[in-house]
Amino acid sequence: MAPTSIAVLGGGLTGLSAAFYLTRRFPTARIAVYNAEARFGGWVRSDRVRVSYTNHDGKPENADVVLEAGPRTLRPNARSVLELIHLLNLSSTLLTVPKTSHAARNRFLYIPEYGGLCRLPSAPLDLFTLAGPSRHNIGRLLLSSVAREPFKRRNKRFGLDDESVDDFMTRRFGSEWSRIFASSLVHGIYAADARRLSLRSAFPSLWEAEERGNGSVVAGILKRSPPLTSGEGPTSYELGDLQDTMRDVSVYSFRDGIGTLTDALVRYLREHPNVDMYGGVRIMGLRINPRGKQFELITSAMETMLPTHVVSTLPLFRLHSLLTPAIRLPHLTANAYTSVTVVNLVFPRPPSSSSPLHPEGFGYLVPRPPDGYFNDSNRLGILGCVFDSSSTANQDSSDAVVKMTVMLGGPYASCSLPQVNVSDLLSELSTHLGRTLPEPVLVKVRHNQHCIPLYSVGHLQRMEELRHVLASEPWVGRMEVIGAGVEGVSVGDCVEAGRNAGRFWS
Incomplete structure (x- = not known):
């Protein structure tokens, strides 16, 4: 059944992106966005x-x-x-x-035992210019570990379908390499312990590289297929001139910060005739109507809303707290x-x-x-x-x-x-x-x-099981659970998840 009314739970970047694309996908549906805080935008500020x-x-x-x-x-x-x-x-x-x-070219690690601030290589030649004779030399550590890796035997345990970032990096590059480089990378993206983070969920391209390289991550990276460009592949994007604009760009922002993006989404949605924005309204409970054709959302204003479809972008533990035992979903408190x-x-x-x-x-x-x-x-x-x-x-x-x-x-x-x-x-x-x-x-x-x-080991399999339950009775595919807790924490991941919301609703 095509949606006639859609509730989007959460007004952060994923929720706002989902609402934006849902207005384009279902132009006649009523869409309501509920956000516990009066300010929309989530962690983008x-x-x-x-x-x-x-x-x-x-x-x-x-x-x-x-x-x-x-x-x-x-x-x-x-x-x-x-x-x-x-x-x-x-x-x-x-x-x-x-x-x-x-x-773009100068990024550093602070490693007291290696002398303090150490510049990371930004080009292949830097691996040699930064690799001095000292045992405590970051360039030497990086070069030697990367150079040896293709010659290491294939050492992934048979049947292994996930492992921590630290275990993977230690297995292929060594414990000191993993402690310094892998933990720093994880600190910068996930603010987490690499020993607890799932590699397949956080860095799937590295897992795939090892497979593609017959056991060698470096060989797999060198075999990487060229990226798709605008208009190619199963999913095309409307980029205008931006692909040319970004051709030689390392990173970008906006004159008034990343909040420019969420502010523009809020303006668009507030001006859309089919969208209602409820800031400062918390969802207190979610039930499935016994007739099976609507959801029941109980708000902090003690109102009951009856959407035909729901997109939840809430933290998974928060969604878990809204559900009655009869309709509890699996794995919402696993991470x-x-x-x-x-x-x-x-x-x-x-x-x-x-x-x-x-x-x-x-x-x-x-x-x-x-x-x-x-x-x-x-x-x-x-x-x-x-x-x-x-x-x-x-x-x-x-x-x-x-x-x-x-x-x-x-x-x-x-x-x-x-x-x-x-x-x-x-x-x-x-x-x-x-x-x-x-x-x-x-x-x-x-x-x-x-x-x-923090995606713990086995996260991908757990999310697959969650999607399977949502596709079955009594949900029958009418609620989607998306966002950083499910499939990626970057701004791009969140926008992509919102872009795909409702793709399979007929």
Whole structure:
């Protein structure tokens, strides 16, 4: 049965994207979007704020800066996001970072036992130029592990259908390689412990590369098929000129931050005659009408809504709490969620005669300490730091200030959503950067509780079982469960999930 009324649960990026594409797929259906917070957008949050500082002549000045509490840059390989930008006419607001820029070429890890900040190679030749004679040399470790991997015997256990990121990387590249590079990558994307994260769910291309390379990940990557372009394959995207725009781009954002995307979706949906936006309305319960043709949604306003179809983009544990025992769905509580504290820092830029506050580049990540997370070697639980003034240089009204963002928490349980002591944080960052940082002119702290799902081993199989149940009685395919908790945490994953919502509703 084609939907006549659709309820979208959750007003974050996935929910807003789903509602947008549902208006195009079912132009006559009534669509209601329910969001527990009055503000739509979920973890995407961009704020333009004014800061005051004293210039090098001792005179007071003001500047407008963009602060991101969630994602801050996007990669151009997510065609679903580019399509959304095109359809919402946002191309003129883009800020792009070319592949030749320092932000694109210079990314770092902070590894105390390897001498502090270590630049990662950005091109194959860097593997050799960064590989010095020292045993504690990041380039040497990277080069030797990658060079040896194709000659390692095939060592995946027979019948293995998933494993942790750390187990996979250790098996193919070695334990030290995995601790440094794999844990840093996982910190930057999932704010999680690589020893607990499913490889097939988080990095499926690596699993596929090992298969394609007959046991070698490196060989499989070298055999990679060329990517599809616009209009090719089973799914085509409306990209306009954006594919050409992004040809030599490393990352991109918007003049007013990533929130430009969610704000544009909210405007579109509020103006659409068939869409109702319910901000500040929490869903308290979900039942299936005994007649089987409608759902019953009980809202925090004690109203009962009767949609024919439902798209849930809620965190899976939250959806679980809405269901009665008679219609409980499997695996909704199988995964934990990580929490991250985001600290935006704005400093006055030092005079040109002084050393810069940070090296030119995108920023750095901090790998798992050699003795694990439960120790004092990273007592603040710093996961990484982004040099925003390099990565999104043209967002702010003045270049007289320097903007950084620090991420803390995640697998550091003792630091989960801590009360941030700014003095301690500045002291730690000064150690990382090798120079004393000045007093910031602005500090903004945001605690993002349970913001990123941690896909434990076996997640793909569990989600397949969930979809099978949703396709069966009494659901018969009329409710879809999508979003970061199901199939990817990136902005591109969330938009793609929303784009596909309702594809199989006749």
